[in-house]
Amino acid sequence: GQQLNQSPQSMFIQEGEDVSMNCTSSSIFNTWLWYKQDPGEGPVLLIALYKAGELTSNGRLTAQFGITRKDSFLNISASIPSDVGIYFCAGSNAGNNRKLIWGLGTSLGVNP
Amino acid sequence: ETGVTQSPTHLIKTRGQQVTLRCSSQSGHNTVSWYQQALGQGPQFIFQYYREEENGRGNFPPRFSGLQFPNYSSELNVNALELDDSALYLCASSPLPREFTEAFFGQGTRLTVV
Numbered sequence: 554g555q556q557l558n559q560s561p562q563s564m565f566i567q568e569g570e571d572v573s574m575n576c577t578s579s580s581i582f583n584t585w586l587w588y589k590q591d592p593g594e595g596p597v598l599l600i601a602l603y604k605a606g607e608l609t610s611n612g613r614l615t616a617q618f619g620i621t622r623k624d625s626f627l628n629i630s631a632s633i634p635s636d637v638g639i640y641f642c643a644g645s646n647a648g649n650n651r652k653l654i655w656g657l658g659t660s661l662g663v664n665p
Numbered sequence: 666e667t668g669v670t671q672s673p674t675h676l677i678k679t680r681g682q683q684v685t686l687r688c689s690s691q692s693g694h695n696t697v698s699w700y701q702q703a704l705g706q707g708p709q710f711i712f713q714y715y716r717e718e719e720n721g722r723g724n725f726p727p728r729f730s731g732l733q734f735p736n737y738s739s740e741l742n743v744n745a746l747e748l749d750d751s752a753l754y755l756c757a758s759s760p761l762p763r764e765f766t767e768a769f770f771g772q773g774t775r776l777t778v779v
Contacts, residue, residue: 584765
């Protein structure tokens with residue numbers, strides 16, 4: 554099935570560092586979502602974006618909906634050990650009215 | 666805790682068998698979506714149920730079928746299991762079909778087909 558291009562695939566950083574990850578699509582989306590999934594758990598929604606150019610924050614997390622509507626990025630500032638997990642982007646457009654298309658995930662490790 | 670519960674949490678089946686997975690939706694939610702997440706992959710949309718009717722389907726064969734009950738809980742049935750069906754199966758409930766920001770996932774059922 555279709556999946557979005559998400560990068561990097563994995564990263565390992567020091568506590569306190571900032572981290573950035575992005576997601577690209579070959580098609581236009583009108584909704585971008587960012588999720589975090591911990592081992593043995595379902596994904597948890599972090600940020601939702603609905604308009605091209607939109608920049609939204611949730612605590613130390615900031616995400617942007619790309620102007621072309623084909624990309625999005627997520628930044629995490631001042632990382633802490635509990636940020637460890639897999640981060641997924643997901644998109645939806647009018648043509649896929651009821652389903653989300655997901656990225657392959659970015660695995661984040663934080664060294665205390 | 667999201668209020669969405671899935672059972673069982675783990676399951677081992679033999680190729681060719683049939684399996685039924687269950688999902689209890691959050692109170693007040695009438696929509697359930699099912700996803701398959703293979704190891705190292707993102708979730709793939711299987712189908713969605715809204716008010717007891719199938720309301721959209723992804724690229725999965727007919728041996729993947731589902732039900733939604735009057736209390737909005739849901740089942741995912743897979744017939745003639747194949748090795749590639751081994752995955753984490755997630756359900757998500759939401760108050761409406763496109764209410765992604767109010768959709769909550771269960772912890773998943775880990776299915777292993779041997």
